[in-house]
Amino acid sequence: MLVPLNWLKEYVDIDENMDVKDIVEKFTMSGSKVENIEVLGQGISDVVIGRIVEIKKHPAADKLVICLVDVKDELLQIVTGATNVYVGAYVPVAKVGATLPGGVKIRKQKLRGEESLGMLCSAEELGIDEQLVSAESRGGIYILPELPLGMDVKQALGLNDIVIDFELTHNRSDCMSMVGMAREAAAVFNKKLDYPAIDVKEVEEKVEDYADVEIAADDLCPRYVARVVKNIKITPSPLWMQQRLIKAGMRPVNNIVDVTNYVMLELGQPLHAFDLDKVKGRRIIVRRAQKGEFIETIDHRTRELDETMLVIADIERPVAIAGIMGGLNTEITDETTTILIESATFNGSNVRLTSRKLGLRSEASSRFERGLDPNLALDAVNRAAQLIEEIGAGEVLKGTIDVYKKPVKPWRVAVRPHRVNSLLGTEIDTAYMADLLERLGLKCLIKEDTIEVEVPTFRQDLRIEADIVEEVARLYGYDNIQETLLDNCKASVGLKTYEQKMEDMTRDIMGACGLNEVVTYSFESPKAFDNILLREDDPRRKAIQIANPLGEEYSVMRTTMIPSMLDVLSLNLNRRVERAAAYEIGRVYLPEELPLKKLPVEVRMLSIGIYGDGADFYDIKGIVETYLNACSIKAQFKPAADPTFHPGRAAEIFIEGKRAGVIGEIHPDVAEIYNMNKRVYVGEINLDVVFKKANMVKTYRPLPKFPAVTRDLAVIVPDDVAVGDLEGAIERAGGELIERIKLFDVYKGDPVPEGHKSVAFSLIFRSKEKTLVDQEVNEVFDKIVQELNKGFGARLR
Template sequence: MLVPVSWLKDYVEIDNISLEELEERLVLSGSNTETVTEVAEGVKKVVIGKIMEINKHPNADKLVITKVDVGDEVLQIVTGADNINEGDFVPVALVGAWLPGGMKIKRGKLRGETSNGMLCSAEELNFDDSVIPKSSKDGILILKGKYTLGENAKEALELNDNVIEFEITPNRPDCLSMIGMARETSATFDIPMNYPRINLKNEIEDVKDYVSIEVKDSNLCKRYIGRVVKDIKIEQSPTWLQMRLMKAGVRPINNIVDITNYVMLEYGQPLHAYDLDKIKEKKIIVRRAQEDEKIKTLDGVERKLDEEVLVIADAEKSVGIAGIMGDEASEVTDSTDTILLEAANFNKRNIRTSSRKLGHRTEASSRFEKGIDPNIVEVAIDRACQLIEELGAGKVIKGKIDIYDEKLENWSIDVRPNRINSLLGTKLSPEEIIKTLTRLELSVEKQEDRLEVSIPTFRQDLVKEIDIVEEVARIYGYNIIESTLPKGATWGGKTIEQEIEDYTKSTLNALGLNEITTFSFVSPKSLSLINIPEDSFLRRNINLINPLGEEYSVMRTSLMPNLLDVLARNFKRNVPAALAFELGRIFIPHDIPITSLPLEKKRLTLGMYGDDIDFFSLKGVVCDLLDRLGIKDLSFEPEKAHPSFHPGRCANIIHGNDVIGTLGEIHPDVLENYGFDNRVYIADIDFNILLQITRLDRTYKPLPKYPATTRDMAVIVKEEFYHKEIEEIILENGGSILESCTLFDVYRGKQISKGDKSMAYSLTFRAKDRTLTDAEVNKVFDKILNQLKIKLNAELR
């Protein structure tokens, strides 16, 4: 919601409040801001001028020479604009003026003719192209009204202004209006609220002579009011009205449309104007659409409707989609003489469903779908009629047709002062609470041990006692409520699973990996990117009933696509190295179609790339993590069948009889799918198994009393034998005195036959109860060599 501060001042006296304090206090009271922008930032020395003459340029067909009166002098200005006329008031940038973007206006010559300044467009006054009126879109901003020549344009056009953009939550549709934000300001600063005074002076005739209205579905249309205005004069709105709309992000169209938009912004109540002469039999019927009924809306699109969509119809056909958009045939045009003004209250769920079904969302539907107070309908339509009368845009017909079968009345909520103080940690008296709530226009009656709070219908978000507690807190001031410790008879604590998760994350952070969190909703194409076969169980996705789009239409069955997306995004932004992990859930259905809740499995996925990163970088991180989790006796076995990994650089992580994960280099085809031109390494681990085998308890042993004996050996074996096989033989035959076995060299060269390799190990021997003799060590050492020769045909080098 864009709120021009100058417009806000119509309702609350905030002249003595600085912009910084206004924004800060409103944020503290719950009205979060997105941005604060200066309307005419960078604009200096721009004044109001009047075009006195327009003459052809002697040396250029597309240029004209104007004489512009700026109060104390008449300037000659050359321009290429073709939308100006003699007598027009326009903004003039004098010589020495500054415009947005650092543009300075200098005296110059255009095709031999002197130009002493520049006529300004709306864009050159810092307005976005999307809000500039069509009449001024490709030309000079023409000012409608009377102005003092030479007056500072920023003051004359209320451009010395700032616009605050507020983030309005869905539960506060009342704040999607200037009146709503003024109420918040009034309550926050405890200053009076000034509502517009609505008084129609020259009503004529009787509305019932012009139109009849029937509501056939009161469940979908709670209230409908129609008023008629005749002798309509369609023209541009006065500049003050256009400026307010533009600052609020709305493009001016013409006086009638601008008035309906102005009232929508002011009160939050959408209105619509129909050309009454185009309404068959002068009859309006609010009904459900007929199956396959079609309507061509104001945007020129023909839309097919069904019986769930509410329409506004005449005696023959629909003339508008209720709460969303009118039809092209009943549009107000320059030839319109009589209009029917519509203000209504529609069912928010129906509007939300219809808007989504039709794929069309408007400023009106975005308000209706959140819920609007039906009691502001009458005020809003009368306000629109008042503005039409004041601007001389038409003559208002007396009376209104108001169909409102079940009037919404104020409701009451009982609140307990003790409960408020208990929840907030405050010591507010009932009188202080009453004063705070009164600032919000809530009526309060004090009972014995409670307060009866009457809720006005514009605050539809207040339905429970806890809602009132929140209102007291935010208006009293979150920032002045003292911090207190929570009170309770029990203490909470984390489960062992949560502790393991926290320890895993902190360990990986310490090892240099960054945690990421990605969406559980993914694209069905994501599994194709990592080469998952069509018959894989991972393809049994759970489809969402109401997805945000195809990219988020199924529940994920693997974390790998998400992690690769993140790594690829970093790579494409020239990040030289990235190390990341995600601990999250995947969703595996029991049956397709879904008949029960899916199996939610936790997975831990790690990924990395960079110049100094290889397979062993990733393996080292995994081993270090599992070691710190107390998981011992790990082994790694080659995995050549996983479709996402390089067949020669991938291994399964084995613990006992369980495969707890897979790690390796990503397959080149997958890398190409994600746009990598370097190697990427991923580990995908079943965290549910980790939770079962983790041992966070620690036991300590005293340092050994007796010295160790170290022996090195290098054996020549065939290339097909892995280190793991050699290590297992060494450990099996080392007996109780072999303390450790470490591979420290692998050699292939001239002294080694082709197809063979040399594996060098350092063996450490130690006994717990004595100093070992050379004979004891030699015996075990020889046994190890003998077994290596028998099982692997190894030779001592």
């Protein structure tokens, strides 16, 4: 919320001598967070208002013109390349010696042989956003309305001002206006609030003779107020109004639109003006849209509606999307002569959902989404009518149309002062506590040990005693509350859970392996399952549909983290990152059945992804083995038949017979879908299984006292026999005497028979109790050979 300080001072008498930093600090300490401060006109000096009295071509440059500019006390010759200047235009003139924002100093100079005694300024050169000025001034000189010649531009354009940008919480809809922030300022600085006086001058004709209003969906629109103004004259709005709109971040359009925007900024109630002659039957109907209805909004886009959306309609078609944007079919134009001003209250949740479905947000919708006070609607429409009449833009008809079936009234909250002091650790006097609350517009009645607080309808966030406690705390001043311990408080030490410690350890090991942590959404696109080539019957396709998705790209809960990792790797590769290694700790969501009848199973997963020159399958396998070794887990890797991965270059991970994950090189077709022209290796591991099987207790044993015996073993086995299975059999047959098994060779070819392979191991035998003799080693060795022959048909090579 952009708040120009001079505009704020119209409602609250803030001390002129108070430094803006002190003002900001007081607002911040009262709970109104300040995001930014912009000092307007900073660095501008000796820039005045001038009028172009003559324009002639530059004799030596086709793209330059020579302007003779009247600045009251002298005529200045100025050379410019701007194409939007014309005789009679009022423009900002930086005279010789003038300064502009950024330290620019204007000097006398010659341009292609012609003397230039100054510069005509654009809006941007004065520190004004060009997107907020009229179309004729964008990309050229700032064309101004008629102003006194020679007048300082900062005074003329109101640039002697400071704009404070407040970051407001969603529950404070009352602060989305100048009056709302003035109410806060009045409470913070203990000043009187001067509410804008509203007095509408009306003609004798009655509004009922011109229009009619019906609310057919009162659950979504509790109040609708309308006024009619005739004999409309469309012109630019007064300069003072344009200046305030620009400072508040809005672009002036014309006098009628500017008045509705001005009132929205001033009071917080969005308004909309319809060209009443274009409203069929001159009847406004607030109803739900019909499925398949269309409306072309004022941004010239056609939007399809459905029955969940609220629209403003006439007797034939929608003329506005309630609370969001008006329709092109009733837009105000230069030919408009009669308007209907809408001031209504719409259901905030419905406006938010409609806005999200249509991908359309506006200044109005951002206010309705927060929830507005229905009792604000009448003041707002009357204020707009008053301003239209005061600036001579039209004549206001007598009376208002006000459909308000269930008026909202103030409510009461009982507050116990001793409870407030107990929670805050303070000793605030009851009378002073009531005074603090009354500064905010709350009415207080002290009854013995209770304050009965009447909450006005504009403070919809105050419902229970705890809400009032927060108001007392922030106005009393957080910096005035002493540090104290809670009564009967026992200190306790916060500790991490086993799972949290294991996650930390996982991050440490992944970082040590050279991987960077990434974080992705738990939402996924249904197309992701096709992108990684999952079969139609794959259980991972059974994903939970999100009821209110951000869009189709985030419409289901993920059942695998591989697509998210591939998105990250693809993005990096397409940004010319030649080598990347990443990991993510997240969750997947596995429903037991669809549609959901109970919450899904959330599985904690580790996702890994790498690519780059020299990277291969054994890199990602090594990372996983390093991690599992740190967890004291011995895993088995078996060939995987997963369509996401390259055939023969992927492995499933098993821990004590339970599948715990998969790693491998992604299939070339998947790589092509993700626009990756390198070999990419990804994997995901079920951390819930790992954490359950991990043994993090460190055990130590003395160095061996007796020597080891080494024997090599080479056997011929069928191709489909896994090396890991052979190692398991050797370990079982060798018993306690086997200290280490190391694979050192796999060979295929002559003289090994076709369909077979030779696998060679180095075996280390050692006893803890004595020195082994050959006979003992031979017996164990023969037992191993027999076990391999029995289990796998292995024979010695």
